Amino acid sequence: MSGPAGVLVVGASAAGLATAEALRRKGYTGDLTLLGDEPHVPYDRPPLSKQVLAGAWQPERAHLRTREVLDALDARLVLGDEAVSLDVANRTVHTAAGRALSADAVVLATGVRPRTLPGQEGLRGVHVLRSLDDALALRGDLLATRRLLVVGDGVLGAEIAATARGLGVEVVLTGPQAAPLAAQLGPLVSGLLAELHAENGVKLRLGAGVDELTAADGRVTGARLSTGEVLEADLVVVALGAVPCTGWLEDSGLVLGNGVVCDSRCRAADGVYAAGDVARWHHERFGSLLRLENRTNATEQAGAVAANILGADQPYTPIPYFWTDQFDAKLQIHGVLAPDAQVSVVEGDPAARRFVARYDRHGQPTGVLGWNMPKQARLHRQQHLAAPTTGGTA
Amino acid sequence: MKITVDEDKCCGAGSCVLAAPDVFDQRDEDGVVVLLDAEPAEHLRTAVREAADVCPAAAIALSEA
Numbered sequence: 001m002s003g004p005a006g007v008l009v010v011g012a013s014a015a016g017l018a019t020a021e022a023l024r025r026k027g028y029t030g031d032l033t034l035l036g037d038e039p040h041v042p043y044d045r046p047p048l049s050k051q052v053l054a055g056a057w058q059p060e061r062a063h064l065r066t067r068e069v070l071d072a073l074d075a076r077l078v079l080g081d082e083a084v085s086l087d088v089a090n091r092t093v094h095t096a097a098g099r100a101l102s103a104d105a106v107v108l109a110t111g112v113r114p115r116t117l118p119g120q121e122g123l124r125g126v127h128v129l130r131s132l133d134d135a136l137a138l139r140g141d142l143l144a145t146r147r148l149l150v151v152g153d154g155v156l157g158a159e160i161a162a163t164a165r166g167l168g169v170e171v172v173l174t175g176p177q178a179a180p181l182a183a184q185l186g187p188l189v190s191g192l193l194a195e196l197h198a199e200n201g202v203k204l205r206l207g208a209g210v211d212e213l214t215a216a217d218g219r220v221t222g223a224r225l226s227t228g229e230v231l232e233a234d235l236v237v238v239a240l241g242a243v244p245c246t247g248w249l250e251d252s253g254l255v256l257g258n259g260v261v262c263d264s265r266c267r268a269a270d271g272v273y274a275a276g277d278v279a280r281w282h283h284e285r286f287g288s289l290l291r292l293e294n295r296t297n298a299t300e301q302a303g304a305v306a307a308n309i310l311g312a313d314q315p316y317t318p319i320p321y322f323w324t325d326q327f328d329a330k331l332q333i334h335g336v337l338a339p340d341a342q343v344s345v346v347e348g349d350p351a352a353r354r355f356v357a358r359y360d361r362h363g364q365p366t367g368v369l370g371w372n373m374p375k376q377a378r379l380h381r382q383q384h385l386a387a388p389t390t391g392g393t394a
Numbered sequence: 395m396k397i398t399v400d401e402d403k404c405c406g407a408g409s410c411v412l413a414a415p416d417v418f419d420q421r422d423e424d425g426v427v428v429l430l431d432a433e434p435a436e437h438l439r440t441a442v443r444e445a446a447d448v449c450p451a452a453a454i455a456l457s458e459a
Contacts, residue, residue, distance in 0.1 A: 018448070021447045046450070299448040378411065
């Protein structure tokens, strides 16, 4: 088997762990180091806005693997230490604690960090939700609050709004779109989602962005919209998307631009690869650079990177997939749902809140969406969307 | 090899079925994973390992029984 004598993975979340696992699964037996900036063992993020925030799960239940499984990986876990620079020529990463870690292959899997509003860092009562610690801090405040304002009408904002309603909190959701997830799902399905939130008591204040947070005595009191309207709240969550964690790579010489820019093999430079939320690679089937912030991409791209480190020379051309759970709705999204797509219901009935929709563009299916029909959505994916060649196969 | 699945964690993606259709299926009503074969034959194990690794909800656990 070809391959390097040592691999260093920077980032110990879903993509970093999956890279290590895929390397071992594919037979790599050399040195393996996983560097993570958080003190926690690798944990899963999707449950943070749902099960963990709701209190249905203890934080440990979000751990991705048991200690035994991690031990069996035979990898060196360096946790609670942050990468601060990369020397590409020598494939050496320097850390905040003064470590210098070198390897034949380096994988960048440092993820993203939440976007913030100006001035929010200094204010009490304002949260973001990215890490396990974020989720626990938000939960602690939610249990003692009456009125929550969620700033952001994407997946994370909508999930937090739904979870908070489940805890009995008054919730206002605000954002610039006509409906939650409008950009991701198009008017038909996002309209249904808006109905679902309204039925469950979420007050929707959509169609205008937030200009600024309002505060008194160092504590947030709400937000002012671009229309001038002020929304009052005891607690605010800012869920305005995220930016790739590439600041530490500014002087590395790598091409950065909305992520670490990679070729079709997820390679950023000779012996340097990127995977997960931070990676922006050339998707050969789409013919463009793509960065996917979703849980499935973290594992699939990690598999492709592991294969290429071991000499596979395969392009990474996945069918994107994400899911979201809000109230009693479980949405599964396969492929690409263009905003201008033609949407047709191919199974079930939207009125019954159980259906599959196909998204066509120029007469070609590009995506499939299931609403409380996960299996049927997957079957339509297999029927309508080209099989991916992710390099993830063992 | 012995497979265990955590239905409570399953998110219904169906990644396991795509990776190892002889071993995994999904319930029609809610998409939750159905284990067709808890102790798969040797020739299926690589696919099963991949299914466990790529499960986006970390709902599949393997033990060497």
